Amino acid sequence: DGEAGYARILSILESKEKIPSISKIGDYYYNFWTSAENPRGLLRRVKSLEEFRAAEPDWEVVLDVDALGKAEDASWVYKGSASRRVYDANNKLVGSPTRTLVSLSPGGSDAIVRREFDLISKKFVDASESPFRLDKPSKSRCSWLDEDTLYLGADLGAEGDMTSSGYPRRVREWTRGTAPEDAPIVFEGEDGDVSVGAYLSRSRGHAFEWRYRTTSFYTSKRWVRRHVAARDAPWRALEDLGFPDDASVSHLGESLLVDNRTPIEAGGETYPAGSYLAVDFDDVVAHGLKGASVKALFVPTPTTSLAGVSSTKDRLVLKVLDDVKTRLVFLEANTWLDAGSEAEAQIRGISLSAVDAEESNDYFLRSSTYLEPSTLKLGDAKAGAAGLAAAEPLKALPAFFDASGMEAFQGRATSKDGTEIPYFCVRTKGAAATAPCLLYGYGGFEISQSPGYVATIGAGWLERGGTYVVANIRGGGEYGPTWHQAAKKEKRHVCVEDFAAVAEHLAASGVATPGTLGVRGGSNGGLLVGNFYVQRPELVAAVVCAVPLLDMKRYSHLLAGASWRAEYGDPDT
Numbered sequence: 001d002g003e004a005g006y007a008r009i010l011s012i013l014e015s016k017e018k019i020p021s022i023s024k025i026g027d028y029y030y031n032f033w034t035s036a037e038n039p040r041g042l043l044r045r046v047k048s049l050e051e052f053r054a055a056e057p058d059w060e061v062v063l064d065v066d067a068l069g070k071a072e073d074a075s076w077v078y079k080g081s082a083s084r085r086v087y088d089a090n091n092k093l094v095g096s097p098t099r100t101l102v103s104l105s106p107g108g109s110d111a112i113v114r115r116e117f118d119l120i121s122k123k124f125v126d127a128s129e130s131p132f133r134l135d136k137p138s139k140s141r142c143s144w145l146d147e148d149t150l151y152l153g154a155d156l157g158a159e160g161d162m163t164s165s166g167y168p169r170r171v172r173e174w175t176r177g178t179a180p181e182d183a184p185i186v187f188e189g190e191d192g193d194v195s196v197g198a199y200l201s202r203s204r205g206h207a208f209e210w211r212y213r214t215t216s217f218y219t220s221k222r223w224v225r226r227h228v229a230a231r232d233a234p235w236r237a238l239e240d241l242g243f244p245d246d247a248s249v250s251h252l253g254e255s256l257l258v259d260n261r262t263p264i265e266a267g268g269e270t271y272p273a274g275s276y277l278a279v280d281f282d283d284v285v286a287h288g289l290k291g292a293s294v295k296a297l298f299v300p301t302p303t304t305s306l307a308g309v310s311s312t313k314d315r316l317v318l319k320v321l322d323d324v325k326t327r328l329v330f331l332e333a334n335t336w337l338d339a340g341s342e343a344e345a346q347i348r349g350i351s352l353s354a355v356d357a358e359e360s361n362d363y364f365l366r367s368s369t370y371l372e373p374s375t376l377k378l379g380d381a382k383a384g385a386a387g388l389a390a391a392e393p394l395k396a397l398p399a400f401f402d403a404s405g406m407e408a409f410q411g412r413a414t415s416k417d418g419t420e421i422p423y424f425c426v427r428t429k430g431a432a433a434t435a436p437c438l439l440y441g442y443g444g445f446e447i448s449q450s451p452g453y454v455a456t457i458g459a460g461w462l463e464r465g466g467t468y469v470v471a472n473i474r475g476g477g478e479y480g481p482t483w484h485q486a487a488k489k490e491k492r493h494v495c496v497e498d499f500a501a502v503a504e505h506l507a508a509s510g511v512a513t514p515g516t517l518g519v520r521g522g523s524n525g526g527l528l529v530g531n532f533y534v535q536r537p538e539l540v541a542a543v544v545c546a547v548p549l550l551d552m553k554r555y556s557h558l559l560a561g562a563s564w565r566a567e568y569g570d571p572d573t
Contacts, residue, residue: 005460012400012455019376019395022052022364024356025083026096031059032078040065041078049355049378053394062122063102079103079112083119084144089229091207093358099125101132101142101150110560111137130177141168143199148176151198156181160191165562167195171211189213194563200227203311204253204358208281211235216566217445218261219245226281242266242289252311252333254281257297258289259306261481267294274300274480276309276318278336295336298329305480307448312354312361315339315381319352321448324410324422324478326350330384340384347408347424349452354381365391368453370408370426370468373397401458405429408451413505416497419474419486423502424451425511427467437467437512439503443475443495444524445567446484467511473498473528489569496531503532503539514539522546524567 020031028045029052043063046052069076083097098120103112115124116131125131134140138155139162145151153168155161158181163169169191172183189196194214201208207227214220222243225233238249246261258277263270266277266289276298283292298306298318307326308319311333318329325345332339348369355362361381365388368374379391408426415421427435438461442449449470457468472478475487475495487494503519506512517540521529526548533543553571555561 005464009456009460012459015400017398017400019366019374019397020052022046026085026093028096030062033059038064038066040069040076042066043078043081049394062119063117065104068104075107077105077108079105081117082142082144084147086147087202087207091202091205091227099147101144106137109137110139112140113137114140114142132174132176134180138162139167141195141197143197145173145200150174151200152180152183153195153197154180160188163189163193163195164191165194165560167214167560167563169193169196171196171198187211201251202227203251206251206254206281208251215245217563218566221245222249224249224256224281236285241284251281252278252316255279256281256284257309261485265290267292269294271296272300273482273485274305276306297331297336300480303479305448305477305483307450307477308351310352310354310363311357312363312381313357313359314361317352317363317381319350320345321450321478324424324448324450324472326450328352328385328388330381339382340386342385342388347410347451349450352379364394368451370424370451370453371403371406371458373399373453373455397453397455400455401463403458403462406462411505411509411511413498413501415474415494415501417494419498421471421473421498421501422478423469423471423505425467425469425506426462427511428462428465431465431467431511433507433510433513434516435465435467435512437469437506437517439469439471439499439506439512439517439519440525441471441473441495441499441502441519441521441528442525443471443473443487443498443528445475446477446481448472448477469502469506469511471499471502473502475524488567492568495528496535499528499532500536500539503536507539515541518542518544520544520546521548523549526550527552 014036022029022031030045032041032043034041042061044059044061046057051057065076065078081100081102084099085097086094088094100117100119102115102117105112114134118125132150134154140154143151152172152174161170169189170185171187173186174180174183187198196213198211209225209227211223212220222238223235225235244264248259250257255278260273260275262273278295278297279292303323305321307321310317314333316331316333320327320329322345325347327342327345329341330339348367350367352363352365363379363381365377365379366374374397376395377391377393380387405428407429411423411425413421449472461468473495474483477484519529519540526545529543530545530548530550549555556565
């Protein structure tokens with residue numbers, strides 16, 4: 001039985017039944033694909049959505065990473081690419097990208113090399129054409145400024161190139177045909193920063209340059225200016241304009257979009273943590289955030305939080321969690337008025353991404369539930385919520401386990417301090433408490449545990465009569481920044497208390513017993529279940545403590561551990 005179960009799960013993991021994720025870059029739709037035949041992967045593309053709709057699309061291979069590794073006798077792992085886009089004076093895209101900057105990791109480490117790649121010849125750019133190339137692996141940052149210039153942050157061998165967390169500390173402007181170490185330093189942070197960088201962003205005919213110093217996992221100091229041909233626009237420190245360091249700031253057209261982690265004063269009002277605000281760039285420069293005209297696009301309630309944002313040509317789409325169920329909100333991109341939002345939240349996993357945010361209102365929609373496999377659809381954002389049901393199916397996964405006779409529902413436990421903790425339970429309908437039960441938790445870094453199809457859990461656990469429970473404990477992002485902050489640093493014990501409350505509720509409600517309950521967590525979740533077992537061993541019969549972060553005395557000195565002090569606290573102080 002064990003061997004058969006192992007073989008079945010392995011077959012699921014190695015199955016060719018996967019939905020290709022595609023991104024429109026210029027005239028093509030790109031996908032990176034791994035398989036048993038190509039374990040390191042193929043960067044490939046099709047010319048149209050019509051071709052992608054085919055049961056077996058005619059993929060054109062752009063880069064074969066397995067073949068590259070074999071030819072160079074290297075263990076390359078693909079880490080993504082950044083296409084070089086060309087724009088006119090009005091910041092409108094011209095033509096289709098012909099170059100991209102490919103990132104490769106030796107053996108899969110965090111450090112990468114970068115090489116410029118020709119998307120027409122499908123070869124790395126020849127040395128005679130002065131390509132951008134970084135052969136020394138490091139945790140580098142690169143962003144295209146124009147066809148022949150990059151913002152660069154990398155370990156180039158000089159003292160002070162990297163922060164104590166191992167990320168870039170300096171930003172250089174690297175011009176084609178010059179050595180990276182000779183590129184002038186245009187911005188520099190401090191050794192104690194997590195990382196330092198710069199980039200150029202464009203949207204709806206507007207372009208901005210950004211500089212940032214990430215001072216902790218959740219805070220950063222940022223500067224912004226309009227991108228003009230002369231490159232002489234003044235830099236504006238967001239802090240001087242009234243933006244708190246813990247706010248995330250981006251732009252859509254000429255509007256800055258603000259996602260605040262703590263209460264913020266803007267436009268004469270105070271907005272709670274987890275709000276989403278829009279403000280005109282020139283207005284905020286002239287009057288500061290407090291005096292500018294601000295539009296609240298989302299304000300959280302005790303049960304809601306903002307889980308994601310996507311934009312199309314004429315719409316802004318918000319993914320809202322309401323008691324950990326999802327609801328999509330469609331807004332007109334210029335007036336910010338409601339444009340046909342979903343009325344009810346649903347237990348599901350869902351993501352929406354624009355096909356071409358500058359030119360189209362089409363979007364790709366991925367969705368699944370605990371018992372229904374993933375689908376990929378094509379929808380029209382201008383149709384609002386009505387367009388979700390009318391979205392065209394493009395691809396769908398088969399069912400990897402028999403879900404007939406199963407149920408998924410939401411329950412609630414009460415933690416030690418009286419806070420209600422939601423959880424999701426998936427099981428055979430009416431299963432007895434004698435059925436083995438696996439309780440999963442994470443509770444950290446504001447990461448939400450949303451519903452979704454997990455084929456290996458279904459085939460290896462649910463189908464065999466097991467019960468599966470996911471706890472939405474504090475430390476995650478299910479109810480926004482305040483839910484996360486309630487379990488940070490000296491309040492970390494709250495995670496364990498919440499997890500224990502769910503375990504106790506499962507026993508009290510007849511879902512499981514201490515003798516049938518096992519718990520699982522990995523990384524930060526390993527810290528959770530490790531502490532849980534030490535403190536409440538009477539509640540559980542088995543513990544899977546995967547890749548745990550347990551050495552809380554020394555963690556800040558291990559790899560990127562210094563960047564986690566904002567989550568756990570500093571053991572050296």
